[in-house]
Amino acid sequence: MTRIPFVEARFFEPLNTIEVTRRFEEHLRKLREAKLSPEEREKEDWQRAADTVTREDHARIRRRVNRLEQNRHRASGISHLNTDGRQQIEMLSGGVELRRIETETQADEIASALHTEMPWMAPATEHVWHAMRTQVRRGDPGFRLPPMLLVGPPGIGKSTWARRTSAALDVPLRTIDATVEQSSFAVGGVQRGWSSAHAGKPVATIIRHLVANPIVVLDEIEKATAAVSTRGERHSIADSLLPLLEPETSRRWECGFYQLRFDMRWIGWILTANSLDGVSEPLLSRLVTINLTELSTPALTAFARQEGRRRGLSETSIEIITEVIERFAGRKPALSLRSVIRMLERADRLENRPMLH
Template identity: 50%
Template sequence: MLLGGPPGIGKSHWARKFGDLLTAPVMVLEVGSEAASFGLVGSQRGWSGAEPGRLIRTILRTAVANPIVVVDEIEKAGAPTTTKGHAFGLTEATLPLLEPLSARRWSCPYYQVEFDMRWIGWIFTANTAAILSEPFRSRCPPIRLRHLTCVELGDFVRREGARRELSETAIEIIAEVLAHPSLWGHRPSLRIAGRMLQRAADLEKGPLLR
């Protein structure tokens, strides 16, 4: 599945939690720090630093053929190229893995052996799914998510604040600030709410400075 929606609404957290609830091995690929295909599928022997990709390593290490692979912010992958102009884009590398017919006989660049990769569960997240290629979106149609409402954000603050054992005063102040009309144009997110809750926890539970 491809979760497309604004940043800070919990896409990445949900994807990781989904894998944990299935009690399946979860492999997370942060595209912001690893945009080329090498990290996922590996590289051919003979290249400097050649090694199998994290996908194969996860399957061999866990002895589980159907791990959950979370690819975070796939729209940031772009199309990395070598000095000779060879492209190693991450989205292009995943296309044969998302197609059942080609995934059934996927050839590992490093081991040069065919693997049946049909059983892998893929969860992609994207802040802007529209910029992804049509072949990719045809294999993985985006599930379009929206911004949180003020009510939903307030409910989250109250649940998370109670879990962190914050005072009711601190919880209500945070909920009131996030619901203030002056912030409506800025679309407060779960990420901002989480930072405010952490700051409140630090202030309430930290040592008093004299």
């Protein structure tokens, strides 16, 4: 397991003020005892100690210990944070875990499992597969999924595929709905001093799980609108994203909430869109765009059978669901993967509900 520093801050062991005070007193006592006359040295130990370290000395030593503690606190770089903020950052003192793919065989197995479950997402799975094998061949300390944009009609499973991918990679997942007005603040956070101040979801996810390379999904990026601050300033989601998508800038990304720099370069970004309309060119230039097509009826029925068996549904329930899918073939609007998953979930609830007697 690889651990890496995540935040630019210094962490010290807790200062044992009692022990430091004792050592200062002992040092002062030795200095003064060296200057004692033979007659003074013959006094009882307790009497000599009382004579050599006075009450005023004790007060000066306490003040010096307090200054030492304050200097360590300032040198840490987190003295400006409140108690909650310091506790959150102090969780990072041992670094964060960087998950990695150990062998090319492991990469092949992960890609094969994703493809078996959702074969219509093959172009996206192939992108992940190549990235995993590249990490192994280069000997990188951890896996970083190059930022990608999944473009395709709604309901084909773009978000579902992202969830399954994060599970297969054994990394945390955070989803941000880009259609929400404050989506740009959800990415970058809101600076301290504002009543709505908060950390961005990506950095908060890493701090919570102590894993440096989570998957962050931005759903329906083409519908994102710019947020407007109380000062009238516009903040688009692209403004927040661009520094995080470039490895060179994201490795020392400054968080406005914590007012500290974090190493965000290992995050795997998955953006989804129904079309490219509304996606800015600067954003597109930093993403691998993967075009996806509508789901076919055979693909939906195959998914229903596989997922139904994975959930432990009866063959009767699975056949009923596949029959519904086939009846909707050719209709508009087409049946989506989301609808099929809801049918599977309902069948699961019905089969597992308690029987009334």
